[in-house]
Amino acid sequence: MNKTVLITGTSRGIGFELAQLFANNNYSVLALSRNTNTLQEIQHPNITTFGVDVSNENEIDSVVDYITKNNIQISGLIHNAGKLINKPFEQLSKNDFKEVYQVNVFSVALLTQKIIPFMPQNSHVVTISSMGGVQGSLKFPGLAAYSSSKGAVITLSELLAEEYKEQKIAFNVLALGAVQTEMLEEAFPGYEAPIKPSEMAKYIFDFTTTGNKFYNGKVLEVSSTTP
Template sequence: MSKLVVISGGANNIGKGIAFGFLNEGWNVAIIDNNIEALKKIKEPNLFKFFGDVSNEDDIKKFYNELKIKYKRLDVIINNAAIGGFKNFFELTLNDWKKVIDVNLTGYFLMVKYGAPLMLDCPGKGSIINISSTRAIMSEPGNEAYSSSKAGILGLTHALANSLGPNIRVNAISPGWILHENEQVSEIEHKQHLVGRAGYIQDIFNLVLFLSENKSEFITGQNFVIDGGMTKKMTYI
């Protein structure tokens, strides 16, 4: 039976690209997303789609219950769902803060809490990949909630690697500027990167796939920055 990967926030951009990347590799793929219109636009018959909110515990339980019935296994979890919530710090309300943390961090916790038992019931070993951000380690004004949530993901990653090993490996990926679907940028914006271009969704998928397979079986608890070198570039104005 083909392996199963689940992807939160899989109806758009990086999540969608990862989903179709796995489909092209012959995997079974299931996504959960709270954007119903984006889900409806995806017509791929081999993709299991679930409308749900990752910060809602009942939605996560229902999602995994359906997967257990349909696939009877789980091999990889890709935590990707996120919201921005960028706002002037003095205008950031407690509800704004809580919403970002609930989706971007608590959602990852719930996806693992209810997915790991199904993964442990499967033959072989599992892999969890948490999509963080370079904003976990660098910021701009107005990033308080988002950067805190993404930094929290890094802590959650190495904690889970300790709790779930040796049968489940847990790693994080921190993307920098990754061009979304149909996004175009100027040549100057490309050339500011040390590699001469901004990132593509395929750049993220290439590492996700590697971390999902046995070739990476000695890697866990790590954070991989994919940013074209931008976090290593010193810039003064």
């Protein structure tokens, strides 16, 4: 029987590449994103797409219903969806902070809560964070909401690793440096990253499938350049 992974933020960039990579390696993929067109066009038999806003609990519940009805066990959960607002700090509204934290922190906590009951021993929860969220790393103006949210999710993962170690569910974080995605363009217009989304997806695939043998509650800095 194919193992199943659930991946958020699969409409573009790293998530889009990741969904295909898992599917091509005989995993069943539950792909969550607001826009499902890009993956639906591929029509891969191993990918089931869900048009879901991860910050909407009712929409998340529809995925949980599907998992329950089909008696699915989730061996890997990859929190890849992200929201970035690039603005000078004094122009950031309470709502800007809310929007960013809703996707980058609250939805990660909510989805994890709802998926854990379907995760057998030796499952792996991987959260995609950013170098900007790592304490002591170089910080960039305009990213106060984004980078602080990415720091929050690191601490959350460290805590969950401790809380679920008896259940043998591993929690790790990959703090990514620059990858040539649309989100990088939003953060650093005109900057060209040395790593393509497909290359980073390959790294994340390998880490998700084997990293929990070696790591739990860890933050790995996956960065060759700054930004």
